[in-house]
Amino acid sequence: MAATIDIKSLSKTFGTGPQAVHAFGPVDLTIEAGSFVSLLGPSGCGKSTLMLMVAGLLEASEGAIYFDGERVGAPRTDIGIMFQDNTLVPWRSVEGNIALQLELRGLDPKPYAGRIRDLLRSVKLDGFAARHPYELSGGMQQRAAFCQALVHEPETLLFDEPLGKLDAMTRESIRTDLQALWMTRRPTVVFVTHSIEEAVQLSSVVCVVTPRPGRIERTIEIDLPWPRDMEVKASPAFTRYVHDIQGIFRDYGVL
Amino acid sequence: MVSSNAPRDPVPAGAGRLIRAVEWLVLRIAAAWPFLLFFVGFFLFWEYAVILFGVPGYILPTPSEIVTRGWADIPRLLDYTLVTGTESVLGYLLAVAVGLPIGLAIAFSPMLRRTVYPFFVSLEMVPKIAFAPLFIAWLGFGLLPKVIIVVLVCFFPVALNSIHAFGSLSDELTRFCRSTGAGPLRTFWKVRLPAALPQCFVGFKYAALNATVGATIAEFMGSDQGLGFYISIATGNMRPDLAFAGIFFLTLLGLALFGCVTLAERLLIPWHISQRRH
Numbered sequence: 001m002a003a004t005i006d007i008k009s010l011s012k013t014f015g016t017g018p019q020a021v022h023a024f025g026p027v028d029l030t031i032e033a034g035s036f037v038s039l040l041g042p043s044g045c046g047k048s049t050l051m052l053m054v055a056g057l058l059e060a061s062e063g064a065i066y067f068d069g070e071r072v073g074a075p076r077t078d079i080g081i082m083f084q085d086n087t088l089v090p091w092r093s094v095e096g097n098i099a100l101q102l103e104l105r106g107l108d109p110k111p112y113a114g115r116i117r118d119l120l121r122s123v124k125l126d127g128f129a130a131r132h133p134y135e136l137s138g139g140m141q142q143r144a145a146f147c148q149a150l151v152h153e154p155e156t157l158l159f160d161e162p163l164g165k166l167d168a169m170t171r172e173s174i175r176t177d178l179q180a181l182w183m184t185r186r187p188t189v190v191f192v193t194h195s196i197e198e199a200v201q202l203s204s205v206v207c208v209v210t211p212r213p214g215r216i217e218r219t220i221e222i223d224l225p226w227p228r229d230m231e232v233k234a235s236p237a238f239t240r241y242v243h244d245i246q247g248i249f250r251d252y253g254v255l
Numbered sequence: 256m257v258s259s260n261a262p263r264d265p266v267p268a269g270a271g272r273l274i275r276a277v278e279w280l281v282l283r284i285a286a287a288w289p290f291l292l293f294f295v296g297f298f299l300f301w302e303y304a305v306i307l308f309g310v311p312g313y314i315l316p317t318p319s320e321i322v323t324r325g326w327a328d329i330p331r332l333l334d335y336t337l338v339t340g341t342e343s344v345l346g347y348l349l350a351v352a353v354g355l356p357i358g359l360a361i362a363f364s365p366m367l368r369r370t371v372y373p374f375f376v377s378l379e380m381v382p383k384i385a386f387a388p389l390f391i392a393w394l395g396f397g398l399l400p401k402v403i404i405v406v407l408v409c410f411f412p413v414a415l416n417s418i419h420a421f422g423s424l425s426d427e428l429t430r431f432c433r434s435t436g437a438g439p440l441r442t443f444w445k446v447r448l449p450a451a452l453p454q455c456f457v458g459f460k461y462a463a464l465n466a467t468v469g470a471t472i473a474e475f476m477g478s479d480q481g482l483g484f485y486i487s488i489a490t491g492n493m494r495p496d497l498a499f500a501g502i503f504f505l506t507l508l509g510l511a512l513f514g515c516v517t518l519a520e521r522l523l524i525p526w527h528i529s530q531r532r533h
Contacts, residue, residue, distance in 0.1 A: 057430050077436035087431040091449045091526040104435035104445055132526060 002155045002188040003067045005031040005054060010063035012049050022213040024049045026063060029216055034186040038199035041209030042254045047192045048160050054190060055081055055158050080154035084161040086145035088133040094144045095129040098151050112151060119147040123177050139170030159191045175202060179227055200241045201228045208248050217248060316496035325500025336504045338481040343466040343512060346405020350462055354410045358417025375414060383407040384472050391477035401473040408469035409462035416458025420451035453527045456520045463516045467509040
């Protein structure tokens with residue numbers, strides 16, 4: 001079952017003494033089970049730092065994070081994680097890279113062959129299983145990384161600007177896949193992005209993060225119909241959300 | 256009338272393979288012609304310049320003299336190639352066997368990184384070959400001092416590149432591995448080791464180039480056999496023709512060692528960008 005994530009008085013400072021950099025917080029936030037929450041903010045605001053702390057990959061300076069009431073004290077192994085630079089290794093094929101997620105967990109990938117095939121089909125990569133990452137375009141690599149993050153069926157997905165380096169058309173296409181996945185399986189998703197339009201299109205909740213030290217300025221529930229296709233994106237309500245969020249960043253001098 | 260069932264390729268399979276091989280060879284030669292032309296031109300220029308300017312043979316022999324006199328001394332040249340080759344290969348393998356685990360240990364131990372690593376970097380600045388006379392004085396004319404000198408000149412490229420290789424896994428991959436809960440050993444075999452191999456091979460190849468240089472200089476310093484000894488004696492006896500023949504065999508030895516390492520690289524990391532054929 002998807003987890004509820006509670007973030008309590010969380011902050012992060014890097015370094016000590018006069019060299020210390022207060023990167024993030026304090027922040028209180030509840031991410032409801034099965035919601036799609038975007039952390040939206042300018043570069044360097046600490047949104048990726050928050051995501052790493054949620055994953056248990058970075059220790060908080062103060063405060064705590066709870067997954068269904070259980071305090072995060074070590075890397076969470078029940079999550080799927082995806083970064084801007086993908087985690088595909090060049091010496092394995094696409095299929096081998098997806099299996100790597102399982103092998104690192106000590107699982108035999110053989111029983112998962114069918115699931116890997118289904119995942120590849122769902123992101124239109126069937127026929128590319130035996131290819132190596134360097135034989136794929138940037139968009140195809142991110143799709144493969146997407147399958148890698150999902151193969152062990154995590155109920156919580158953390159995405160750190162996974163579409164940041166892709167061209168506009170590929171981004172749009174992968175957003176559609178992501179949306180379809182979330183609508184079907186309803187995992188809890190934390191999605192870090194600096195694209196306002198992307199956040200509004202994909203999320204049930206958008207958390208607007210201020211410039212450093214990042215704080216959550218506003219939590220906005222996006223009340224738009226699903227699936228959020230081109231038609232929804234062209235609607236006045238969608239434009240209003242984008243415009244309101246732009247206004248917040250304009251007040252901070254970011255835009 | 257031509258039958259529609261006639262075989263499309265009337266050449267038998269064996270002959271077909273031969274034709275393809277010849278085609279491949281012709282194409283390779285065709286692709287390499289600028290180099291071959293330069294190579295042949297260089298030796299022709301050498302040959303005729305020596306004759307034209309009347310350079311005496313004890314100063315600079317012609318390539319044809321080098322080939323003729325080298326061929327006459329071929330048994331000794333082959334024996335000495337084996338001697339220098341043994342020193343180079345033994346020293347090289349020992350340097351890899353010692354340098355790789357030490358590099359690995361330093362990459363993973365913050366304590367060793369703070370203590371041994373700066374020491375190694377400082378030692379890298381020392382011309383290791385300067386130790387050669389000392390080792391000859393301590394250990395005599397045998398195989399051991401030569402092997403130690405080869406180890407010295409090969410060890411640092413192997414160790415320093417291994418430290419770099421094992422210590423530079425990307426943040427994303429490190430985090431990905433941690434998020435799976437994989438232990439250090441599993442992470443090492445599945446991710447860290449293969450990711451480190453390309454950089455390790457940079458060290459292995461550099462060391463392979465150093466190996467024959469180390470062995471030759473060690474033989475210059477004190478030896479009674481080997482190609483370094485041969486070149487040194489030939490030069491002393493005003494026989495540059497034989498010295499060049501020795502240099503030719505040293506070059507072949509260096510190429511063979513480097514070729515073996517390159518082949519191992521091709522077999523172990525065919526996926527790396529340096530190995531891909533487009």
